Amino acid sequence: MVLDKLGQSLNNALRKLARASTVDEALVREVVRDIQRALLTSDVNVRLVLDLTKKIEKRALEEKPPAGVSKKEHIIKIVYEELTSFLGKEAKPIEIKEKPTILLTVGIQGSGKTTSVAKLARYFQKHGYKVGLVCSDTWRPGAYFQLKQLVEPYGIEVFGDPEEKDAVKLAKEGVEYFKKKGVDVIIVDSAGRHKEEKGLIEEMKQISNAINPHEVILVIDGTIGQQAYNQALAFKEATPIGSIIVTKLDGSAKGGGALSAVVATGAPIKFIGVGEKIDDLEPFDPKRFVSRLLGLGDIQGLLEKFEELSKETEFTEEDVEKFLRGKFNLKDMYAQLEAMRKMGPLQQILKMIPGMGYSIPDEVIKVSEERLKKFKVIMDSMTEEELENPEIINYSRIKRIARGSGTSTKDVKELLNQYKQMKKFFKGMDKRKLAKMAKKFNFGGLGI
Numbered sequence: 001m002v003l004d005k006l007g008q009s010l011n012n013a014l015r016k017l018a019r020a021s022t023v024d025e026a027l028v029r030e031v032v033r034d035i036q037r038a039l040l041t042s043d044v045n046v047r048l049v050l051d052l053t054k055k056i057e058k059r060a061l062e063e064k065p066p067a068g069v070s071k072k073e074h075i076i077k078i079v080y081e082e083l084t085s086f087l088g089k090e091a092k093p094i095e096i097k098e099k100p101t102i103l104l105t106v107g108i109q110g111s112g113k114t115t116s117v118a119k120l121a122r123y124f125q126k127h128g129y130k131v132g133l134v135c136s137d138t139w140r141p142g143a144y145f146q147l148k149q150l151v152e153p154y155g156i157e158v159f160g161d162p163e164e165k166d167a168v169k170l171a172k173e174g175v176e177y178f179k180k181k182g183v184d185v186i187i188v189d190s191a192g193r194h195k196e197e198k199g200l201i202e203e204m205k206q207i208s209n210a211i212n213p214h215e216v217i218l219v220i221d222g223t224i225g226q227q228a229y230n231q232a233l234a235f236k237e238a239t240p241i242g243s244i245i246v247t248k249l250d251g252s253a254k255g256g257g258a259l260s261a262v263v264a265t266g267a268p269i270k271f272i273g274v275g276e277k278i279d280d281l282e283p284f285d286p287k288r289f290v291s292r293l294l295g296l297g298d299i300q301g302l303l304e305k306f307e308e309l310s311k312e313t314e315f316t317e318e319d320v321e322k323f324l325r326g327k328f329n330l331k332d333m334y335a336q337l338e339a340m341r342k343m344g345p346l347q348q349i350l351k352m353i354p355g356m357g358y359s360i361p362d363e364v365i366k367v368s369e370e371r372l373k374k375f376k377v378i379m380d381s382m383t384e385e386e387l388e389n390p391e392i393i394n395y396s397r398i399k400r401i402a403r404g405s406g407t408s409t410k411d412v413k414e415l416l417n418q419y420k421q422m423k424k425f426f427k428g429m430d431k432r433k434l435a436k437m438a439k440k441f442n443f444g445g446l447g448i
């Protein structure tokens with residue numbers, strides 16, 4: 001989970017507030033101190049922390065909650081609002097206005113640049129764009145092969161020449177190549193040889209002059225914490241069309257420091273890297289980020305994930321609804337299990353649902369490729385009526401289905417069991433989820 005520790009400590013601070021019988025000045029100060037500690041532990045700059053928490057404290061002590069809103073709810077809303085504006089307030093997506101839109105990525109050695117380029121390419125592909133990648137890293141011939149290997153499974157083409165020594169020439173040729181091919185987005189990956197900002201910015205200028213990108217993206221390693229400030233500032237001063245990806249926010253204790261330091265420079269963060277896999281890239285949206293961090297859930301993120309997926313698997317809004325309501329039959333279950341496998345660990349997704357918290361029984365969601373295949377064979381031997389209403393399947397039908405599909409009664413029972421568990425689980429979740437969701441919009445999703 002992204003910024004797990006910070007999220008837990010902030011959540012604990014708010015829970016303290018939620019549990020208290022009365023909200024007085026002492027409690028507000030204590031909660032604010034807890035928030036301070038949480039942010040400092042995440043390497044957020046001391047001055048920034050003090051400014052932020054002073055604002056929270058002042059508002060919490062002075063503002064009167066509007067009618068119908070409790071003091072506790074109001075303070076949680078204040079914390080949410082202040083943290084959100086601390087992290088930049090609004091999401092600023094990369095816009096693909098022109099065809100082709102040319103993006104140039106730069107980053108210090110090991111920042112996660114090459115991985116992020118592959119993730120970005122995949123992201124745009126999932127959004128229906130045709131993408132071409134140019135590797136102009138002439139310092140590390142391996143970079144070309146690394147990039148190729150990362151995107152090959154998705155049919156994304158990489159232009160490069162490990163023998164070529166002239167990065168600017170490569171970048172130019174690559175852009176021309178993909179312009180002729182008529183792609184929508186061209187991403188140029190520059191050399192990651194630099195250990196500090198100066199060389200990086202010099203190279204960015206040279207390549208920028210040659211290919212005239214719509215946007216230059218700096219990839220910053222989130223594990224460096226508030227040190228990200230200098231990199232982001234030098235970059236922001238060097239280009240008016242710069243934006244930032246902060247990587248490795250999964251498992252980094254200092255991620256909060258890196259994010260807030262970048263925001264403090266005024267450079268927009270557009271994406272965050274949340275894992276090593278190609279799909280582990282998220283558009284950065286302060287509102288969503290903070291609500292998830294505070295444990296208020298993120299229904300928006302969940303729906304977006306489904307939306308991305310639906311472009312590939314014909315998933316409809318209705319399916320999402322069914323999934324969320326636990327109203328589904330065997331066919332839906334199959335589609336959903338398949339979708340979940342594609343989307344990655346379901347734990348990660350369910351955590352975005354308000355109120356889902358941290359524990360989902362493994363047996364509800366674990367499904368291997370092999371098992372899925374077996375499910376398909378079994379389902380092929382069922383009647384339409386049975387698929388739509390599996391409850392009608394009795395033992396003699398189980399035996400017939402097993403025979404018809406060349407499987408065992410145990411296998412058929414396993415499928416039905418999985419269905420039952422999923423249905424029960426999601427049904428159980430439904431009421432809570434809806435209640436929490438409703439509360440979330442009043443910013444009261446902490447059980448108060």
Ligand SMILES: Nc1nc2c(ncn2[C@@H]2O[C@H](COP(=O)(O)OP(=O)(O)OP(=O)(O)O)[C@@H](O)[C@H]2O)c(=O)[nH]1
Pocket residue numbers: 107108109110111112113114115116140143191192193247248249250272273274275276280
């Ligand atoms: N956990 C995690 N690891 C990441 C993330 N992004 C990148 N990495 C890992 O960071 C390491 C460095 O990534 P690269 O993409 O090779 O870095 P680079 O900046 O291109 O490096 P050079 O090409 O050597 O300059 C790799 O092991 C990546 O898997 C992320 O968001 N989370």
